[in-house]
Every structure is written in structure tokens, then in C-alpha cells.
Amino acid sequence: MKLKSIFISALVVLVGSSCSESYFDINTNPNSLPTASPNYVFTNAINTSATNIAGTSAGQGSSEIGFYWSGQWTQGNGYIINTAQFAYNFTNGDFNYWDNYYDNLQDYEYVINNADANNQKFLKGPAKVMKALLYQQLVDMYGNVPYSDALKGTASLAPKFDDQKTIYENLIKLLDEAIVDLKANAFAGAFVGSDIIFRGNTTKWAQFANSLKLRILIRQSKVAGREAYIKPEINKIISEGSGFITGEEVGVGGPTFYLATAGKLNPVYDRWGYDANGAKRALNNYPRPTQFLINTLKANGDTLRMKRIAYANSGENGNAPGTSLLKEVSANYSGTPFGVSSGYLPANTVPLGPSLLVKGEYNRPYILMTASEVQFLLAEAKERYADVTLPQTAQGYFEEGIKQSFRVLGANVAGAEAYKGSGIVNYDWAASPNKLSAIAIQKWISFVNFNGLEAWAEYRRTNLPETPQSIQLVGETKRPLRFFYPNTESGSNGTNVEAQGAIDVFSTKLFWDVD
Template identity: 25%
Template sequence: MKHQILTHFRVYLCLSLVILTIGSGCTKNYSELNTDPTRLTTLNSGDVKGLFTNAQYMGMYSGRSSSEYQYAQGFFADLFAQYSAITATFDPTDRYNIAQEWIQEQWIATYTKSLPPLMSILKETKTPETKALNSIARIWKVFVMHRATDYYGPIPYSKIGSDSTVVSYDSQKSIYLDLFKELKEATDVLNANIAQPSYGDKDVIYNGDNRKWVRFANTLRLRLALRISDVEPAMAKLEAEAAVAGGTMAELSDDAYLKVGGVNYNGYNRQSGWNEFRMSSTMESVLGGYDDPRMSKFWAPSVNTGKYAGVRNGMNVAEIVAPANDPDNTSGPSDALLPGSMFKTPSTVMYSAEAYFLRAEGALNGWNMGGAAEALYEKGIEMSLRTWGITDNATINSYIKSTNLPKAPGGYFNTPALTDIPVKFSSVPEKQREQILTQKWIALFPEGHEAWASIRRSGYPKLYPLVHSDNPDVPANKIIRRIPFLNYDRDRNAAAVKAAEALLGGPDNAATRLWWDVKH
């Protein structure tokens, strides 16, 4: 019997073609297609482009499903990054309790919904006329896979789609090495074929703009370079400088979003209507203390008090139901991030502001980033403010030079201030690093996936300890480092999962650090 991932791979190709053709032929021949992948070798150009649309939505756990985003990210990375905190009594994930029946949605979205169409595209685009299609698909595959490996560490990678009863896992180091190779090769080919038509309106991020995909790929390469900067500093410098030389995202028009409309909605917005989380005290301390103009863009004042108020991560049921932590006394998402706007507000993929913060940190490392750390840091802040519609130059400049400090939220737990750094760039190198990483954290919102990875790697921004942890491997005063391997794949791929435990460098639990997580 062939491995379940392979079966899912074939099934999803069939389902993708159903969506594309709006017909019954694929369903009618379902069993044949599921057992004979050669039937899928006749995809035409329109089919290939349509598959890319699905790969984009599913790579971000977004689109048509009502729960994928929440189960894949909202209940996990967004909480671990302390953007939000749980105020629903049934949900223990904010106390580091890994609910496998929820987190498996991330695995399913990646391996059975996003990768199958991508692999089919890569198979079908091997001619000179399809080099742009192939290159962009390779770039997007890197994006999808880096998110997966940064959750678990080792994952199935090089053997995806293999006709085997066991699909082996790759070490995270080997995966990262290949991610860099893929980005370099894809951008080289895409640059050489920059005028070649690609996905057009089937590309729901850049509408087939190849130049924007090059800048996106270089920014992703820079992101990954910073990720490995403590474990492989020489390689990180080489990759980072090559990415910047190739041109990273620089303008608001480079910001990457998934379009919404029709049956495809913003997954973050969709989950907001279930009233299960509120602004974290971490965000309250930083945004409130800085008098940050993005506060009202991210969050709404509490219904009862008209003030912005967060809650602590890791509350138990008794604390959740305390009046001070009641949803009507704390801050939920802003109108732009509520269900009423889920067909208006596009889903965040990557901001150009991040590129400036990455370059600023690289400059602190002594790398050639095309500018000094302070100037790049300030440009990153400006770009983030403008991304959220704050365009008044006086407001922007005042914020950049502000000496305000994070505030003490107080509240039910009498919470102190998170840290003591202002926005204004410091003369102390380690303070500079904390400022860059803290402002990057704000700028990444609501993309908790990347924010959590950045925190684990750098130690910044500082986070409040959980009030309680339900996880015996990760005490309340420690940061959760990874998602353990899933029972979902153990049930289907047991030998490979067992073998992968040896690749971790520690036990298969939430306290074991990933390959690149070595500094703090």
C-alpha cells in the first residue's frame, strides 16, 4: 500500500481539477485517478495556473476553510508570539498544551493541499516557455516549506511524492541548505526570463508580476539568512548579502497579500468573530507605552471602558472568567480585522517593512546591507506605519524619535512594564538589537508564524512568562521552542517519524530547540 501522503497528493490533484473545470469528469473517474497518476500528465496552461491559486491559499492556511487558519496558526504561533491571548475557557493551547487534533490542520494544509498542486506545476513546467511559471512555483514552495520546518524541525522534504511506504524526514539543516539553493536558482532563472508571462490573475498575490516575485524571493532569502545567523554565521552573511544585492522588497507596492473575495476570505478575520482571544498584555505594554498609532489599527478599545486593555498569556479558567479579563473589558481586534471585513482585508503574507528590519539587524552583524543600521531601522518603522495607513510625516517622525517607554499594564496580575527600550535608536549595540527586533515584531503583526520564529532565534522582543503552563516540558517562565511531531503522521508513517527523532538533537517535545535556535 502506498503511503498516505502520496495518496493525498493524488487525491488533491483531482480535487483541484474539479475546481478548475467545474465539471464532473474528475469525480466520475476518481478511483482511476487516485491509482494512476499518469492520468494527471495532461494539464494545460490554464490548469497549471489554477493550481497555483490553490497552492497560495493553502500555503497560508487561508481561503475556503472555516477553521484551518485558527487551528494551524491562531491557536498556536499567534499565541506563542504573544500577539494575542486566549479568553475562551475551552482552549488550553495558550498554556502550551499542544492539541494535536487542532495543529494537524497545519500539516494537512501543507502536505495534502498546498504541496500537491505545487509539485504538479513543477512537473509540468519544464519547457523554455514555462521557466517563469516554474521559478515562481519554486519560490512559493520555499515559503510553504520554511513555515513547516520552523514549526517542527525535521519534516518530510526531499522524498515528498515518493512512491514508498515510508516517507523519510530530512534534517532541518539539510532542508535550509536546499531552500537557499532553490531561492538562488529560481531568482537567477526568473531574472533571465523576467518578461516571460507567468500566472497573471491566477497569482492572487502579485497578479503575475515577475519582478515583485524576485524581490519577494530575495527578502525571503534574507529572512532565512538571519534565521541561521547564530548557527552558520559565515553562510548567513553570504546569503544575506547576495539577497540584498539582488534587490529586496522596498516599497509599499511590494507588500505581499493574498487577495480575498468570492469564496476566499481572510482567515484571521474569520476566526475573530468567535470571540476567543484578546490583545495580549505584551502588546498592551509596548503599543500603549509607545503611544503607537498602530494600536487602533490592530485593536479596538474595550466595550465597557473605552480603553485599550490586554490580558496575560497562560491564564487558567478561573482567571479567564475574572471580570477584569472579560472580553467586554479587554481589547478585541479592530474593525478591519473582524469578520465583517474578511472579504475586504487581504491576508498578510510578507511586508516590505520586514526587509528593512532584517537589513538593519544584518548591518549590526557587520554585513553589507546597503545602509547603516539606524537608517534602515527608521525606514522599517516608517514603512510599517505607512502600510497601516499612517501617512502624516510629522506623526511618523515624532514616533521614530520618541523616548516613550513600554508601560506597565497592571490589571488583574499587576503586570509590570515589559522592557525599558524607547523607539528612538539607542547608542548601545544590544539595546539596538532589541529595538530592531521589537519593532520588527510589531511590524509583522498579525503574522504570528514569522514572529514566533524570530523570537525563538533572537530572544526579542522580551515576553512575559505565562501565568500557567500545562506542559511539563516547558515551564511557564520558558519559551516554547517547537511543535512535537504529529500523531497524524505517526499513524501513517510511523517508521519515518521514529527515525526523525534522532535528527532533533533532543527529545521529541516542545522544549527541544530547532537547529538554528542556539543563541538564547
Template identity: 30%
Template structure:
């Protein structure tokens, strides 16, 4: 009797307790806890969103700090302050371009090209695969040209290989079947072959270089072969000559300026070419200006391109020499890169492979490797092209 009174008085309690206990059962627990899929980021994306990222990554690798550095070393610009001033004194080491290695190249452009190939393979979008392979080869070439022996065949495998071995520059360019290393030439050729296949989807506005004109990519790929060949021409002239002849035979390479492989940017803050940003916008823009040596060289040759490459805000060319240690001229009067180099308001393009580069390569190939063509004509074409 006591028992019944207890229950009826505390009915709400008992039901409450039972409810609480039932929450403890395993099955409802696992539903309650199954909420760990992130709503903030996608886990799969389309090739159309990976292509522009890869292209911009390669453009930054070429045109950001490495360009700032190379311009100073080549005495096109001279350092007034900060890093460029130390570079002018050849004071540099491996940590200077860590950002490029990490975030612009490997964990930037290259891994995204691989992801692009993966994503495009699921939908048979061979156009994207082809572009990715060509750009991958370009970016790896840039990296090995800068750093020498680099991870290549074992790279980009994520958790499967967190410490990829270094491949020698020779193996990267020429290939090494024993070690399973594919040559850069073969990679480009694979890409070109992919471009020939049919593709379910093709790039459009996401193609920041050609806007979707696939023929231009084929030309660019072949011109890349010419560049890679010329790069090894001093150490392996035979191989270089074979490649160049193949390309000449195929006769499908860049011949006009509008076929240049250049990555286009935008005119607004946050979308601008890195050369524009570091020249005009960034807090580091006062670190460098045009070098006296560059201006002297072009003036001495009466080169009409000087006013197109370089600005004259005060009317005359205001420059400093490389290694200069005094007080640099005020920022507003300095000669800097003009809109030809940076693009109007930073639209670029960042030129990676150009028509005139092709002309110079072929001219040099005629003279040094004995390939077909009129060297003088090609040489003049290269000068007049831009």
C-alpha cells in the same frame, strides 16, 4: 419436419436467444464495460488553476491555526476559551496542528506546487515554474521552522515513496550533496533563474499576490533569500553574510510596501482571509481577543499604530491578560484585530514577506554580520513603513 415447425413457430425466440448470446461475446462486452472515466473531476488542469490553490494553501499554513497559536504565545492575543485558552497555559502537543501538516502544507500547498511545475513544464511556462519554486521554498521553510526535522528531499513523491525520510533542518537550509538534498537557497535561486527565462504563458488574475507583475516576484524571491539567511545567521553567520551580500549586490529586492508578498482574499463568506474568519466569523471567534500585554506595551511606548492594529468597539481597549481564568468580557465590547490585520471584510492580504521585514533584516545584518548599510536608517525605515 418437426424441426422446421419448431423453428418457424419460435422464430422470434431463436433470434432473441441468439441476440442475448451475442451480447456475451468478449468484444462487445469490453465496449459495454469501458465506462470508468470519471465525468466529475478533471485529470489534467492548467497552471492557472493550480497557482491560486498553492498560494492560498501557503497563506492558510501561515495564517490559520499556526497564526492563532503564535499570536497567543507572543502575547498579542490572549485566550478566553477553547484551544487558545489552553495554549496560553502552554498546554499543546503535536496533534494540535495536524490539519496544517496534512491538508494545508504537504497534501495542500506543497504537492500543488509540484503539480504546477509539472503542468508548466509541458508548456514551457517558466514564469509559473519560477513562482512555484519560490513559494515551495517559502512553505518548506515555514514547515521546518515550526517542526524542525521534516521530510523534504524524499517528500511529495506519492506512491513512489509513501514513507519519506526526515531530513535535518541543517541539511534543508544548507543542502547536502551526499544525501541529494538541495538547499532552500538553491531552490529559490533556481526559481529566480526560471523567472529570467522566457515563458509561453504568464499569470494574470490567477496570481493572487502580484496580479502577474513578474518583476515583483523577482524582488520577492530575493527578499526571501534575505529572510532565510537571517534565519540561519546565529548558527552559520558566514553563509548568511555571503547570501545577504549577494542579494545587496543584485539590488533587486522589495523596497516599497506595494511590493509585499501578500496573498489577497475576498470579502464574501468562503473567500475571506483566515485571520478575518477566526477573528470575526467563525464559531471560534469568541476564543481569543487582544492581550492586555500587547496594549500595555504599545501604550507605554505611545505607539501611534495601536488604534490601527486593534479595535475599540466600546470606546476603550477591552482586553484580558494571557492565562486569564475568569469570565471574559462580552463579545461585542472586546478589542480584536482591526481591518489593517484582517483586511476590510476579510480581503486580507495575508502578508508573508514584507517591505519592513526586509528593512529590519538588513538593519540587523549590518550590526551582527557587518554587511553594508546604515543600520539606524534601515531600522527607522522598518518602523515607519507599514
């Protein structure tokens, strides 16, 4: 749990003051790092969160594995099959997102602990929201993790692990604290630029906090006995009054932040799209939408979204960015079977589409949470708990969720309206006998290209949709339910790792995964 980005920010402060006379003061200890201003640390921390989740041209982010294991993406042929990902042949040396997450969490903790002293109280609320987001993702990847004893530097070099359900409850409290801080501390105008998500809009930060709280609560909805906890907490969100994220996404960066310069591109564009000079990345041919996804969309007439999720076979036309080389008709859209290692080359399969990648659009925001996800969370909350004080019907939230999914993909939202009364199960509310299943399947579709971690978490929680097993595992039914604790943590904190017991990634379920 290092302080890497804090030290980097401190170095920036040091370099920036190198021409000042005070730098040459003989009474200054040259071996003592200067204090990093929380606003610099906060900006860097948010950017780091985006790259840790999305990945970069140099390495996989935590969300990418979720796209694979939720059945939305697979590996393009032309590469040696990755057996860790598609045959589930992995160890505690694979999928170490832990170290980068805790490094990043230390940055947010620094902001929280130093905001008051630097007259930047307005950063405490946003830093707490981001801290809660990262811890939610850590729990969903690893289960029990260090929480109450973590982020203390040398005061706790071997932090104990906390129970995952208790962490979830503490994250709700942390988000409550964040909202109090947000309401009490408006951003100072000179520091709005340090917030590369909402540009200092504390109301939107509070709405993000409430939306994240709802995600954490609904994640537990299938756990026996949790209704008595969840319902009052949902009602508390409503009575608090800030509302939820609606009609827009929670996005990092954007046109004023990302640049056409190496290392400063949107991380998605940088990893799977193009470099700063517009040259296509080799990895553009790696992730491929699955045959199951493409065929499911076709079977339900959902071609408007399909054509935004994927380009037609052969990919994007670089001379007409945002369009396909082939004619964009359903017959030219072919998915790749999950885990297949040959026979499905780039020329005859679909790649990631214009909802995610368009040549030259290097400065799109990186999306942390979509408005469609929030609507589906509200739909499930109302369907499960009819007496919560949410103002709309479950059907209303469900239909708005589909509409917002069309919008964020860049598809004509009239296509969403056409499903009302269509009779298509899991699209038309009235025609869907199992409303919770319809919500789960539409939420799964809405995550495609935007949030692999949530897609995988919801797949584990609901077991929907029923995706095909990897071709690499003939006759086997096992699926990964979590990660091993990384060998780096075992090496530095072995006693506390061992205290979690034997971990079987195929049977040691997280507390909210009850089916």
C-alpha cells in the same frame, strides 16, 4: 502527502469539457483523470496556502498559534480555557499543520514538474518561491522534516527526514533557481490572472524570493560558525540586483479575488470577523491582544499603532465600520493577561482592530510578508555584518522598518518620525544601548496581527521581548519550542519519525534556537 487540490482542479477541467464531443469518444479511458492545467493548480495552491496559514471559520491556521505563543494574543474570556494553547498541555494529536502543508506542497511540486510540458514555464519560479516559503515554516514548526525524499507520490511513500540546517541551505539554492526561472520566463498575458499575488510581475516575485532568503539567513545568525556562510549569501542577494520587497506587502488575493460569498472571503475576515452577510462571527470575541502588548505600547506613547492593532474596549461600531463603540482614548484600551480564564469579558477588553478587521472589508489581501519585516531584517544584517554590501546604515533600515509598520497598520507615519531623537529606548536608535534588541522588539511589534508564525520564531530566537508566562502555569518557566510530529505521520511513516529521537517540546530546540 495527497494530491487533493490537483484532483479538484482536474475535476474542474473535466466538468468544463463535458459538452465537448471528445468527451464521448469511446476510445477515452473513463477511469483516467485528465491532466490538470498548472495555472489552475497554481491559483488554487496559493489560495490554499493563505487559508492553511490564516485558518478559516472552520479551523485554526498555523499563524494563529504563533500570535499566542509569541505573547501578542490570548484567549478571550467567555470560553473554556484552551489548555493545549495556554497551559501547553498538548500531544502529537494537537497542532497538526503538517498534513495540510504537505498537501499544499504537492500542488506546487506538480506545477514545477508540469509547467514546461504545458508551455507555462513562467509558473516554475513562483511555485519554487512558494515551496521555499512553506518548507521554511515547516522547519520552524517541526525541525527535521522530509525534503529530498518528499513529494514523490507513490515513488516514496515513507520519505526519510532531512537535517533542518541542510534544508535551510537547500531552500537558499531553491530560491536561487526560482530567480533564474523568473528572469528567463515572463508571464504570458493570458495567464496573469492565475497569479493572485503579483499578477504576473516577475520582478516582484524575485524581490519576494530575495526577502525570503534574507529571512532564512538572518534566522541562523546566532548559530556559531554561520557568519562565514551568511555574509557571502547576503552579498549574493545584493549583486543579483532584483532587490527586496519595499513599501508594499506580499499579499494573496485582494479586491479582484475575494468575494462576499460563503467560502470566498478573505480568510482572516471569515475566521475572526464576519460572515458573507455581515453577521459577526462568534470567534470575533476569541483572540484578544494581550495586556503586555497594550501596556507596552502605552508606556512608550505608541498609541497610534495601538489604536490600529485593537479597537477600544467593547469592539467595533458596526454602524460606523472601522471605528470603536467607545471613545478612542488610551483609557479605553485594556489588554487581557496571557492565559487568564475569567474576569476579562469582551465589554472590558480590546479585540482585534481595524488593521485586521473592518466590517464589510472582506476582500483585503491576506498578507504573507510585510515591508516592515524586510527592513528590520536588513537592519539586523547591517548591524551584525557591517561589511556586507548593503547600501544603507542599520539605523536607516531600522527607522524605515518602524515607518513601514505604521503604514501597513494604517497609522499616520508622522508618528514613526516622531520617535527619532525622542530618547525612548528601543524606539530611538541613538537612545537604544543594545541595537539588536531594539531591532528585535520593533520587529515583534510589526508582526502583530500580520504574521504569528514569524513572531513566534523570532521570539524563540531572540527571547525578546520578555513576555509574561501564562497564568495557567504558576511557578513554571517552560515555553513551547516546537511541535510534536503529528500522529498521522507516525502512523504512516513511523520508522522515520522514530529515527528523529525522543522529542521534548520544551527542550528539543531547533538548530537556530541557541539561547
